[in-house]
Structures are given as C-alpha cells and as structure tokens.
Amino acid sequence: MKDLYSKYIAHKKEQTFAEYFKNFKNKENPLGRVYLERLEDTVKRGIVTDWRKIMKVKRTIETEVESFELGDVITFKLKDDEKVQAKAVQKTDEGMLFLTVDCLKDKYQMFKYKVGAMEINYFNSDLRHALNGEILDRFPEEIRSRMVGMRIGNTDTFDLLRIPTEKEIFGENPWGMKESDTVEQFKGMKNCRNRIAYQGSKTGTWEWYWLQNRVEGIASYFTSVTATGNANHNSVSDSCGIRPVFLLS
Secondary structure (H helix, E strand, O other), X not given: OHHHHHHHHHOOOOOOHHHHHXXXXXXXXXXXXXXXXXXXXXXXXXXXXXXXHOOOOOOOOOOOOOOXXXXXXXXXXXXOOOEEEEEEEEEOOOOXXXXXXXXXXXXEEOOOOOOOOOOOOOOOOHXXXXXXXXXXXXXXXXXXXXXXXEEOOOOOOEEOOEOOOHHHHHOOOOOEOOOOXXXXXXXXXXXXXXXXXXEOOOOOOEEOEEEEEEEOOOOOEEEEEOOOOOEEEEEOOOEEEXXXXXXEO
16 A cells, blocks of 8 residues: 555646545556555545555654653663663652663673572672672763662662562562562563563574572572563573663652
C-alpha cells in the first residue's frame, strides 16, 4: 500500500486518491480488490484523505531535558568509548532509576576468590565491589554528577551502581530468596524481549546476566537471566554479563 501511494504521488494527472484507487484496482491489482475497496470507502467518507494519515508512527527524538519520564532512553559513552544505552524503568522519591538496555561488554564473576567464612550474599560479593570501583570509574562525569546513592538491601550502605534484583526483573522470586512486597517489577519487564540483553551493544550475541538474589537454600548459586529472558541461576564462580542500575536526580 505504501508503494501504491508513492505511485499516486508520482502520477501527474489531476485526480483524487479515491479515483486513482479505482483505476489501480481495476487495472493493476485485482487480487487486492477487497482491501482496496475498504480503504477507498474510508477515503470517500472523509475518514482519511491519503495514505499518510492511515499510518501510525512511533518516533524517537533527541531533546534536552531537566527531568526524566518512564521509558526515556539516554545514550552515553564510557571513558573507554564503550557505548551504553540506559532506560528509565522506575520513578522514586529521589529520582529516576535507569537500567542499561544491554549488558556491558565484559563478563564478571559474582565471587572471584574462595569465600571462606564470609557470608555469601550480594553485599559481600566481588561483583558489587567491581561495580562501585573499576566499573563506576569508567562512567562519564555528566552521568556521575547526577547519580544518587541506592540502599543495598536492608543495610545502611548506599551504592551508585548495582545490578537488578530478581523481583525487579520478573515480578516474583522463582529461584531466589524472597523479596519485600514493596519491591516492584521494572517498567517493561513483563515483556520477555525487554529482559533479553546483548553482550555489549554491538556484538549481536544474547547474554546471560546476574541478579542480586542468592538461590534459596543453595549458598553458592545466585539468580540470573538467560539469553532468552527466562529466570535461572549460576554458580558464583561463573562469568556472566551485567546490566547496571543507577539512580539519577
């Protein structure tokens, strides 16, 4: 139909779109006659005047803003030139939570070394310390200057970067330790496609990525999201992708 309208635009005779439809229908495309008749009828009744008024367009525009809305996507480069996109997924009293659209290009272990007597949880993990150390150091100043600390679990510690919890992604805890009723699923995560992430924005490879929750009853396993957007779990020594979460004022 888009080609049909292009032909009409190219046609030099003075005739209405409905008249052109009639000629096209009779001479060029008898198989599309029923559909064309219905569209022609909408033109005659004044519902539309041409094909451009029938199409629905979802358009992304770039603009400068002082505040964020749910669904906003920001794009920036880390200091090593890795391109990152992050989407606004939850509004809080302190600002807007953003989740990276894809994983960062590097994989990380939840724990790199033997844990010993230390309690195995996200708070004590090597991944958490990497997020708020070497990974945070890669973020540009224009993002870091607007970051607000986020409370980690029930502790009195606030981090500038973290990873999502199982409930924030799935709306429930199919594998991990149960979360508070106050924890809400991130906007868009009911759609499986939004739970799927690439290993870096340009690789074209879907990636498993870490979540904060330790698996219920198994200390050495943490929850994760599979390359197909489903709930699963991995050993703490496995290397998985990460989708950082951060709060902007």
